[in-house]
Each structure stands twice: as structure tokens, then as C-alpha cells.
Amino acid sequence: MDNDCNNGDDERGTPEPLKRVMNGIRQIAAAFTSIAVLFGVSACVAPSAVPRPQANISAPLSIAEDGPCCGPITxxxxxxxxxxxxxxxxxxxxxxxxxxxxxxxxxxxxxxxxxxxxxxxxxxxxxxxxxxxxxxxxxxxxxxxxxxxxxxxxxxxxxxxxxxxxxxxxxxxxxxxxxxxxxxxxxxxxxxxxxxxxxxxxxxxxxxxxxxxxxxxxxxxxxxxxxxxxxxxxxxxxxxxxxxxxxxxxxxxxxxxxxxxxxxxxxxxx
Known part of the structure; x- marks a missing residue:
């Protein structure tokens, strides 16, 4: 009986020259997959590397108790x-x-x-x-x-x-x-x-x-x-x-x- 959940390759009975061709195709496919994954990760990471505008929250400025309190006009x-x-x-x-x-x-x-x-x-x-x-x-x-x-x-x-x-x-x-x-x-x-x-x-x-x-x-x-x-x-x-x-x-x-x-x-x- 066939097992519908078996997704592995079964190469028994496949001629040796054809096996070599199939192995070569798998290697090429794996290389393309690696490149695609690399670009996919870069696309996901790149936006987060761009800094978002953030408030420049400064430390509290000094306030004078006497006279003008809040500093000169810059x-x-x-x-x-x-x-x-x-x-x-x-x-x-x-x-x-x-x-x-x-x-x-x-x-x-x-x-x-x-x-x-x-x-x-x-x-x-x-x-x-x-x-x-x-x-x-x-x-x-x-x-x-x-x-x-x-x-x-x-x-x-x-x-x-x-x-x-x-x-x-x-x-x-x-x-x-x-x-x-x-x-x-x-x-x-x-x-x-x-x-x-x-x-x-x-x-x-x-x-x-x-x-x-x-x-x-x-x-x-x-x-x-x-x-x-x-x-x-x-x-x-x-x-x-x-x-x-x-x-x-x-x-x-x-x-x-x-x-x-x-x-x-x-x-x-x-």
C-alpha cells in the first residue's frame, strides 16, 4: 500500500547515469535556494537597520530661582x-x-x-x-x-x-x-x-x-x-x-x- 505521507525520494532501480544527473540538478537547486534565502533575510533585516526618527529628549535644563529663570535666547x-x-x-x-x-x-x-x-x-x-x-x-x-x-x-x-x-x-x-x-x-x-x-x-x-x-x-x-x-x-x-x-x-x-x-x-x- 502506498503511504501518502512519504515525501522522500526512492531511487531504487534508477540507472547510475540518471542518478548522477538527478544529483547534479539537486545541487543546482540547493544553490539557488541558498541565494533566495540570503536575499529574503536581507530584505527582512534591511528596514530595521534604517533608524526611525526619535525625539532628542534632553536632560532637564537649569532653572534660576532669582531673576530671569530660563536661560538666554539662542x-x-x-x-x-x-x-x-x-x-x-x-x-x-x-x-x-x-x-x-x-x-x-x-x-x-x-x-x-x-x-x-x-x-x-x-x-x-x-x-x-x-x-x-x-x-x-x-x-x-x-x-x-x-x-x-x-x-x-x-x-x-x-x-x-x-x-x-x-x-x-x-x-x-x-x-x-x-x-x-x-x-x-x-x-x-x-x-x-x-x-x-x-x-x-x-x-x-x-x-x-x-x-x-x-x-x-x-x-x-x-x-x-x-x-x-x-x-x-x-x-x-x-x-x-x-x-x-x-x-x-x-x-x-x-x-x-x-x-x-x-x-x-x-x-x-x-
Whole structure:
């Protein structure tokens, strides 16, 4: 009776010349198999050899108890200031206006804009502004079209803390003093509040480098920020900027930082 599970070769009765030919064919097949396995292993190993972007989490920066607390403004921090100061945030990214997320310019006709304003008079653009500043500094954060503009601030906050955010270089910052110090040292730092109510928006702002704030001031009202929102500010504090969000200041906000790229994007003249 034949054994269906017997997959071995039975060469009994095979002429000797034919055996030699068959052995030669097996050797050639084995050589090709070895080559295929080698390339297969290389294909599996190669992607893991490519380093994924990782956050450059630095040691805590020194904080002075007296006088200005958080270090001088570095050239990189001055570049962040230049980008924020040239954003024209007090005129653009206006609430109750449909805007292009990366420029803040209205992108509807006056008649359509009038209809939009009647539909949602509370529409604000804090998250779009933060993402636009990141774009101008060469730093990615969650933004349209990957996520819709509505409720984007809460989604960004969750994204910063996720594996996706860490893999592109974001890391959490321990408190407002370190946030101000990191901003002064030339990192892009954001402060964000994820709304606990899924039907209400959160808020996000960019921490401004500022070499004059004291530890007492930061503990009272937080770092300096630039924001769009219910009120657009070129310069204000976290306490004031997040005042429309009960529960945000001081314990509800979160800080995140990202190194600037070595090659900074050129800035437009407008």
C-alpha cells in the first residue's frame, strides 16, 4: 500500500547515469535556494537597520530661582521668534472665518463667508495656527488634511503623546519652567489642552522664547505664548490664553517639544 505521507525520494532501480544527473540538478537547486534565502533575510533585516526618527529628549535644563529663570535666547530661538512675529496672527486666523489652515487667509467669497459665519460663529483656528508655525519651521505636527480642522487641538495633543508623535521627534515636557527653558534654547514648544468633553474643542498655542520671565511669573501664569483662538495674541501667557477653557490652567495643560531641523526652511517676505 502506498503511504501518502512519504515525501522522500526512492531511487531504487534508477540507472547510475540518471542518478548522477538527478544529483547534479539537486545541487543546482540547493544553490539557488541558498541565494533566495540570503536575499529574503536581507530584505527582512534591511528596514530595521534604517533608524526611525526619535525625539532628542534632553536632560532637564537649569532653572534660576532669582531673576530671569530660563536661560538666554539662542539663535535658533530667535528664528522661532522671527517666524511668530511675522505670522500676522492678530489679523489672520480670525474666529468665525473660514481660512486656509497654513496661511490664515480667508478662503471663501464674501457671500459664502456670511453664510459660514451664521452657521458657526465660534469657529476658531488655534490648531491650524500651531500647525502652520510648525510647517514654517520645518516641524510636522498633525494637521489638515490628515485630520479635519474641527477638534484638531485635542487630536494633536493625543498625537504628540502617541507613538506616531514620538516617532517624528516630539517628546513630553515636564512643566512650564522646562517648557520656557526649552523654547529659549531653540526648540519648538507647544502647550495644549485636550478637551475632556468630545463635543467641545481643546486649545493649543506656541510657547514664545522669552529671556525676561522669572520663576515666580511662570508659576503664576505660565510661559509666554503666541496663539490664535477666541482671541488672537502675539504675546500673552498660558493662563490668559487658556482662560476660556475651564480646567486647563494650570494642571490641565500639557507641554511638548521638538528640535528644529538642521536646515531651516527659508521664510517668505510676506
Amino acid at each position: 539663535p535658533e530661538a530667535q528664528h522661532v521668534l522671527d517666524v511668530l512675529d511675522s505670522s500676522n496672527v492678530e489679523r489672520l486666523w480670525q474666529k468665525s472665518t473660514h481660512v486656509a489652515w497654513d496661511t490664515g487667509e480667508p478662503d471663501m467669497s464674501p457671500s459664502d463667508e456670511a453664510v459660514f459665519a451664521r452657521i458657526d460663529r465660534r469657529d476658531t483656528h488655534c490648531a491650524a495656527f500651531a500647525a502652520a508655525m510648525g510647517k514654517r519651521l520645518g516641524v510636522y505636527m498633525l494637521r489638515p488634511p490628515r485630520h479635519k480642522a474641527s477638534f484638531l487641538a485635542t487630536a494633536q495633543t493625543e498625537w504628540f503623546a502617541s507613538g506616531a508623535g514620538r516617532n517624528v521627534g516630539w517628546w513630553p515636557v515636564d512643566g512650564p519652567e522646562q517648557a520656557q527653558a526649552l523654547a529659549n534654547s531653540g526648540r519648538l514648544v507647544v502647550v495644549a489642552y485636550p478637551s475632556p468633553d468630545p463635543h467641545r474643542p481643546g486649545h493649543i498655542a506656541v510657547v514664545r522664547p522669552d529671556d525676561k520671565r522669572t520663576l515666580k511669573q511662570i508659576r503664576e501664569s505660565g510661559p509666554e505664548i503666541t496663539q490664535a483662538g477666541g482671541h488672537n495674541y502675539l504675546e500673552t501667557t498660558v493662563k490668559r490664553g487658556f482662560s476660556f477653557h475651564p480646567g486647563a490652567w494650570p494642571n490641565g495643560v500639557k507641554y511638548f517639544a521638538h528640535d528644529l531641523p538642521d536646515q531651516l526652511p527659508p521664510q517668505s517676505s510676506d
